[in-house]
Amino acid sequence: MEISKNMIGSEVTTWYKKNGRKDLPWRIKTTPYRVWISEMMLQQTQVNTAKDYFLNFIEQYPDLESIKNASEEEILILWKGLGYYRRAKFIYQAKEKIFKDYNGLFPDEFEDIISLPGIGKSTAGAILSIAYGKPFPILDANVKRVVGRLYNQESYQEKKFWELSKKILDKSNPFLFQQGIMDIGATICHIHNPQCDECPLGRWCLSKKNGSFYTYKKKKTPKKKVFLNYEIYKRDGCIYMIKNMDLGFWNELWMPPYKIVENNNREIKHGLSHRELHLEFLVTSGTPKGGKWINKNEFNNLPTPKPISDKLEQYAKSFL
DNA sequence: AATCCGTGGTG
DNA sequence: TCACCAAGGAT
The missing domain is CATH 3.90.79.10 (Nucleoside Triphosphate Pyrophosphohydrolase)
Structure with missing residues (x-):
């Protein structure tokens, strides 16, 4: 029995079961391969943009075996127009490594997953949580915004935000929690006009309490x-x-x-x-x-x- | 640590 | 038209 229950985490999980976007194409079936491809496409890319690309990609390459002999250019063609084209090359390199080092099976340990090209700490955390149900934190733009506001942060600090993401993670339901926390960020905790009335985390949210809402700011360098x-x-x-x-x-x-x-x-x-x-x-x-x-x-x-x-x-x- | 890497939506 | 930014990672 747990001595102290993670109220925030379990609230997110509960909210997701009822309100989550469970119809997103990469959520219909969550194989490690499909979660991986979706996470690659969703790096710095919004859900609506990635949807059709994901469906198209999966139609051509539904699993690891089907992409085994694909060339880099064949994968790149499926990426055409999506942007950040390096991601397509990373997928090519990663699948080569998966067949070379992991016998064609997507790895299930953090160190192995993050060793794959194009997969950093957050993408690895998403794959581990969603595909394998293992509790690893993620820190995408949604989570940054949600935890930044929950704990009323003034500015983004990498180490601190990772701690907060890990702290609220519902370790007994990583699969539901990670999708839930991202959905809350995407559908309620908007960058402008957050819908605090609908937010399941309102009673803990320090930004709601004092009315100042954290917004992640990137340094702008002139183009x-x-x-x-x-x-x-x-x-x-x-x-x-x-x-x-x-x-x-x-x-x-x-x-x-x-x-x-x-x-x-x-x-x-x-x-x-x-x-x-x-x-x-x-x-x-x-x-x-x-x-x-x-x-x-x-x-x-x-x-x-x-x-x-x-x-x-x-x-x-x-x-x- | 700072810079690089695409495109589409939104205000 | 324009600034901002999105399920980030590599160098």
Whole structure:
């Protein structure tokens, strides 16, 4: 028998059973593989954005065995448009390691899971809690906001927030608790206008008590501008494309050849996390090298970044 | 420790 | 139009 019961944790668990978003696609069936793929997609990505990508990914690769022989580019194609494309490469590398070191079985120990590429402490905690029912804390944006407010923190402190996440975790129900705490963060404890009247944690919440609500603030660094002039080579309904290896972003995605210039007449302004891209597209003649001709019917088969996909779609419709 | 990495929604 | 930020991790 426990001497002191974790009231907050058990309240979250109870709330989840009744009010949780149990119909999310990655919650229908929680195999370690499915939880892993969903957690990778959900890194810095909202639920609504990840949904369709998850369903599409799982349709093609429903389990580890089906993804065993997939190439990096095949996985990248399923990631097309989702962003943070490194995650697709991490999935490729991780599944290679799982077959090499773990006999094709997803590992179930913290040290093994966090050793996989793209999996940090929080993702490992989510997989352990949700896929294996083992009590490990998580610290995503939802949990940061909920515990930051529960304990009325003024600023984010990594170590302190991990302690709080671990403290309120319902160790007897990690599966229900972790999904519940994230759902409370996502559906009640909004960054603006938290719905405190509906919150199961209201009687413990110090922010509700004194009316000052913690909000996680990232340092904002000014975005550097990058001017890219894309060279459009056309031939027989084809456009010449290269695999980008050296922009620093969009690595290993396909695009027309480009030059980095000092300035240009931008047609498209596109923001990345830390860059402001100014894109110009110039129809060019000559003999390009280092890539291949792609027919307009095959644009969809190549992993391309969003603004390039949009531009290619235009070309395919109009003057090719 | 600070910076890098995408895209879409929201105010 | 624009700032902010989301189921973060790697370097």
